Amino acid sequence: MNASTYVEPSESQPEIPLLGGDVTEGVVRVGDTVRRPVGSNAPLVHALLRHLEEAGFEGAPRLLGIDAAGREVLTFVPGEVAGRPRPAWIADEERLASVGRLVRDYHDAVAGFVMPDGIRPDQGVSRPPDLPPAPPYPAEVMGHADYTPDNIVFRDGRAAALIDFDLARPASKVDEMYNTMLYWAPLGDPADADPLLREVDVPRRCRILADAYGMSDADRSRLVEVAVLRTRRSWFSMRHIAEERGGGWARMWAEGVGDQIKRCEAWLDRNGAAIDAALTAP
Template identity: 40%
Template sequence: MKNEDVEVLTGGHSHPGQLIRIGDRVHRPMGPYSPSVHGYLRHLERAGFEGSPRVHGTDAQGREILDFVRGDVPCPPLPAWVATGRTLASVARLLRRLHDAAASYRAPADAVWHQPVPPREWAGTVVCHNDLVPDNVVCRNGLAVALIDFDLCAPVDPLWDVAVAIRHWLPVRDECDLERIHAGIRPGPRLALFCDEYGLPVTDRVRLLDAVMDCCVYAYDFVRAKAAEGHPAWVRAMAEGRCERHLRSVRWLRRHRGELQAWLV
């Protein structure tokens, strides 16, 4: 294979510098949860969901082999189109298609998932992505077409997955933590747009902001737990004070909860 067909991919907190594209395949380190993730991805393929990478076994180094999904993956600093309603709506529709495809899947009793899992209050039977940050979404012409990095997938209430997506795509963040493209954007209309495009029922809209709040707290605890394990990326996040951003998000949500709830009724 020609050298130009091999590329070290940027991004990824869990395996920085270890994601290798070889032709139209990505070779990634495995975790104890990987076999369970592969079973889920194979179900999505059988269900006709086109927005996830296909699994192609493992290589001689024991790395998993997945499709390389071509497109634009928005990484910081985020491009301006990420803040458009058009892109946001496409993320909501893609997430709904994922949940519809996943609804018929029941994970085996011995399935292993990435730890720590979401809080018990949001337990469920639908295996969801659980990490819908912008750099896990592949876009083409400003529209979300696929999700990547399913390492955190696990059975939860799908509303948790919606809350994770809203936390990152609204975004739910203190003004001092916003990227330039989100400065001055009103969050309420974006929240309503996402819920409408996803088709979130009224009963779930009542609970949504509680889920978003819990997501912020979970993110804070997650970073601290991973840093305590000595994971370099999360140790660095703690040292740089990025973990505190999640607590600022909690305070931001408390300040703006009434305004946001008004857009959900």
């Protein structure tokens, strides 16, 4: 893992559980640090966080080491996240634009990252044998791949930092923007959206994110295709992960996330043309 042992301060501090997220349990705050279980993707995540620190990217926690309990020790990132229930500002378009800018800043910072020898992405599960094909676009950056409202920290009304890099993996920029729009537009049947986002103009919000990020014309034209392929693929992935890993993944599957994914696919079939028009209009 190649992460140093964390030296605790002389004065002990209480552990405060940090709630939120769907699958990672046992995350606590201790003073100005966060302690998290070490995941299967830790070697890559640790290398990525070290790169971001060396690049001077302020929008990510710093890796401090491993504590005596075998947990990752990260700097605590101050600010607010859109936990549950979602805050009223989840629909604010200025905050939405700041999410697009943060993703772009992250991509700029990670552009020079090279995976160290012997390290590969590891999501802790095998590949489903019946998995549909992925979008046919090559990886361009080391993606965060999990831009949920729970994983973006806001300060002074703008997106300031990313947390939870557990799903980091090589990705195309359009894949990353699809992931961002999935949660923040949001892409999917309004019946499955947070009540505060059920009446929003989704194509408009996709355009706001695309403009704030500075999406290329080519990626704008590919977004709907990628969304459909990723949604179709995610049903098989989620079912497989739920079976192999259990825990929060199994709970989400039991609660109907598979049906939600199917509704999202049908919604994209009905609304893809409107999203494409919004993204590609002059």
